[in-house]
Amino acid sequence: MFTMLPVNLRLATRSLSRNPMRTLLTMLGIIIGVAAVLTMVALGTGARGTVEDEVASAGTNIVFVKSGNYTRGGDSVGIAAGRGAATTLIEADANAILDNIAGIRAVSPGLSLRTFISSNGENVFTRVLGIAVEFSDIYSWNMTSGRMLAPGAANEAVIGSTLAQTMFGGNAVGQEVELRGNTYTIVGITDSAIDDQPEILFVPWQTLQQSMDISHLDSITIAAEKAGETSRISGEVSVLLRARHGIESRDDVNFLAAQSGGGVEPDDFTVETQAAQALTKGLYTPAAAFALANLPKLDEVTLDEMANTLDRASNTMTALLASIAGVSLIVGGIGIMNIMLVSITERTREIGLRMATGARSADVAMQFLIEAVTLSVIGGCIGLILGLLSAKVIGWSLGWPASVSLTAMAMAIGIAATIGLIFGSYPARRASLLDPIDALRTE
Amino acid sequence: MSVITLENIKKTYYLGDNTVNALRDVTLNVEEGEFVAITGPSGSGKSTLMHILGCLDRPTSGKYMLNGNDVSGLPMEALAEIRNRQIGFVFQGFNLLPRTTATENVEVPLLYSRPVLTSAERKDMALSALSSMGLADRVDHHPSQLSGGQQQRVAIARALVNNPAIILADEPTGNLDTKTSIEVMKLLQELRKEKGITIILITHEPEIAAYGTRIISMRDGLVVSDEANTPREDFDETRTAYKAEPVVAAAAVE
Incomplete structure (x- = not known):
């Protein structure tokens, strides 16, 4: 045939x-x-x-974990406040999140600081963020010149575009910056326009932590592999961190009652998705804050929808x-x-x-x-x-x-x-x- | 040796309520190398006989031995193989494939040969069959570029290409003029003489039947006469304008 x-x-x-x-x-x-x-x-x-x-570049796949728990509204709406500042968030938490929760692309520990930095004898007051190299991947950075921090390099820095302009007239790569007794060499300028990133100096978090003489973190930034999974991830992060920090687990539905009843220990961290963060911008009224603080499903609905x-x-x-x-x-x-x-x-x-x-x-x-x-x-x-x-x-x-x-x-x-x-x-x-x-x- | 033996062959068609006895009882023996002309009017059963001899159809009853093998009860697939190997057909309308060269037309039976032939083998066999028909200079011509006689010679080359035991020619001169008809009959006579091929010719024209060594007449599904014949061998068409004769005869009667 x-x-x-x-x-x-x-x-x-x-x-x-x-x-x-x-x-x-x-x-x-x-x-x-x-x-x-x-x-x-x-x-x-x-x-x-x-x-x-x-969706990814809009940042809707990002989840923040912040140290401490400042519940907005407080006395004016009659909600029990959170714990305030805390020093319990550590690097091991970041590693645990990466290891134990599925669907996570990258994690970066963070330390935030507002301080004077000096270069060529000039002092500038600005924000400094201690980050890991994964940070550029989380925010999909492009470098307008130079490169991202090298893994393991302790004394390199990346500078936001606006800050690079004001401090060095744009020619920031190769310049040295002094901060809390350490000298950092600027290796790159990021084009990021997200939030206040253009005005930030980024340095390795480990170096910053040493120079500040502390052992905790201010934040952990998490990138989900897929947009729309941030609600699940933030839920799992909360459960994981409560377990790690010895906070009694509880049902989210009964959160409000439990909190006002006062019998349950509040969290010493806050988990927030970027979508929720974006929603709260410009909505700092007590009512809006109340709604946001107590409707954890809100961002889930928004994202899923x-x-x-x-x-x-x-x-x-x-x-x-x-x-x-x-x-x-x-x-x-x-x-x-x-x-x-x-x-x-x-x-x-x-x-x-x-x-x-x-x-x-x-x-x-x-x-x-x-x-x-x-x-x-x-x-x-x-x-x-x-x-x-x-x-x-x-x-x-x-x-x-x-x-x-x-x-x-x-x-x-x-x-x-x-x-x-x-x-x-x-x-x-x-x-x-x-x-x-x-x-x-x-x- | 008998190439064809028919014993009490009957063929009955059922058309609705009507029963047509196309062949009533035909018993026939054809020896190798015979040139048998079968004649008879329309409806005499000669075409039905031809189809059964050519393994295109199976008899309702009776026994058909072809080259010593009983083929009357074989399934159609087996009959296809027998047609391919043992029977060469020559038709009234030539049945050449249009817009296809003479060589490729002659190759058609070889496409279905088992074992399978290579395209080079097929081409060689087709070319030699065409040369034996005197068409060596026409191998790449399409049928439309050939005369009627040449087309029928291509068709005869196609019938011969598989070296069949018998050639069945069904009104092979029906579409040809007198001169060409005589040429074709001469060619068939030569095939019989030189290659010993058995030829069965179906015709309704007595003048054409006269070229056979044996003439069988049929009527109403029966053989009515079966006689040896001294084959006609004059090939001068000016003296044998047989197609004109009936007209002359009719005129004479009046």
């Missing part, structure tokens, strides 16, 4: 090239279908990637393209079946002759099946090229990256071949069941 393949392929290409216009029109459905499949895959992947990038909305939009687009692709593939398949039936009617005498000279039913069926598959695969290849082009054009005009994997291309051709097989089998069977005597008599 397969030894006949080269012969059948040649017969198929010849038969198809005899009616080039008809062949092209027949392939149109498959061409459009495959092109739609490919565009869908290309833009779907690209769009999803873009959406996730944007955001993720869901994005998912829904992308799913709708995919479903739309998939139905276009599905319909045109089916229509294309029916077109192939139709043309194959026409072709068999036209070539009944040929089939009769082939049978008279020794072709078995299977030989005839195989000849027409291969012709149908050849038709659909050539259509698939044309569709592949058109799909790649249209994905590029649409991607370019919408500013989406369009990426098509080799697997997707192979899949598109595979779909085309399958359509040919499915819709070619009925005509092929019809041809193989012809009676040679009747077939030879046909005019």
Whole structure:
């Protein structure tokens, strides 16, 4: 059967090239279908990637753990205040978070300080943040010049863009800065515009901790692998830290009652998602603070809804393209079946002759099946090229990256071949069941 | 040696409520190297006989021995192989594939040969069959570029290419003029003489049947006469304008 393949392929290409216009029109459905499949895959992947990038770069995948517990509102709304400042958050907590909680991409311990720094005899009052090298990954930093802190380097610093401008007129890389008795060499300028990062000097947290002569941390910054998981992660972080800090675990639902009843020990840390933080900006009214402090599900709803909305939009687009692709593939398949039936009617005498000279039913069926598959695969290849082009054009005009994997291309051709097989089998069977005597008599 | 032995062959068609006895009882023996012309009017059963002899159809009852093997009860798939190896068909309408070269037309039976032939083997066999038909300079021509006689010679080359035991020619001159018809008959006679191929010719024209070594007449599904014949060997069409003769005869009657 397969030894006949080269012969059948040649017969198929010849038969198809005899009616080039008809062949092209027949392939149109498959061409459009495959092109739609490919565009869908290309833009779907690209769009999803873009959406996730944007969500990530917006920082909605970041969770903060802060030392201490300052409950806003306090006396004015009658809520028991938290514990205030605490020195219980340590590096081991950061490591425990990274080790024990799933879905975390990076963790950076943090120490924050407002102080004078001096360079070239000039003193500037600014904010200093002790960070780990992972910090640049958490915030997706780009360095406008120089590089990020090297792992293990104790006396390097990275400077925010505004601070670099005011202190050094922009040429900050290579400059030395003195801070609490340590001298740091500036190795890079970050382009970050998030929060007040342009005005911060970033130094290794270990060096800062030593120079401040303390052993605790002010904060831990956590980046989730996926946007929309921050609510789960912040919940798990709370449970983990309570256990580590020996605070009695409790049900969040009863938090308010327990707190006002006073029987339960408050936390010595605060876990906040960046989304919640963004929401509280400009909302420092007691009522808003009350709502935020006591509705831990708020940011969860917001985030989940955001993720869901994005998912829904992308799913709708995919479903739309998939139905276009599905319909045109089916229509294309029916077109192939139709043309194959026409072709068999036209070539009944040929089939009769082939049978008279020794072709078995299977030989005839195989000849027409291969012709149908050849038709659909050539259509698939044309569709592949058109799909790649249209994905590029649409991607370019919408500013989406369009990426098509080799697997997707192979899949598109595979779909085309399958359509040919499915819709070619009925005509092929019809041809193989012809009676040679009747077939030879046909005019 | 008998190439074909038919014993009490019957073929009955059922068309709705009607029963058509196409072959009532045919018993026949054909020796190797015979040139048998089967004649008879339309509906005499000669085409049905041809289909059974050619293994395109199976008899309702009776026994058909081809080269000593009983083929009357074989399934269609097995008959396809027998057609491929032992039978060469020549048709009235040539049945050449259009827009396909003479060589590729002759190769068609070879595509279905078992064991499978390589394309080089197929081409060699096709070219030598075409040369033996005097068409060595026409191998790349399409049927539309060939005359009727040349087309029928391509068809005969196709029938011969697998070295069959018998050639079944169904009205091979029906689409040809007198001169070309004579050429084709001469060619068939040469094949019989030189290669010893058994030829079964179906025709309704007595003038064409006269080229055979044996003439069988059929009527109503029965053999009504079966006679040895001294084959006609004059190939000068000016003296044998047989197609004009009936007209002359009819005129004479009036």
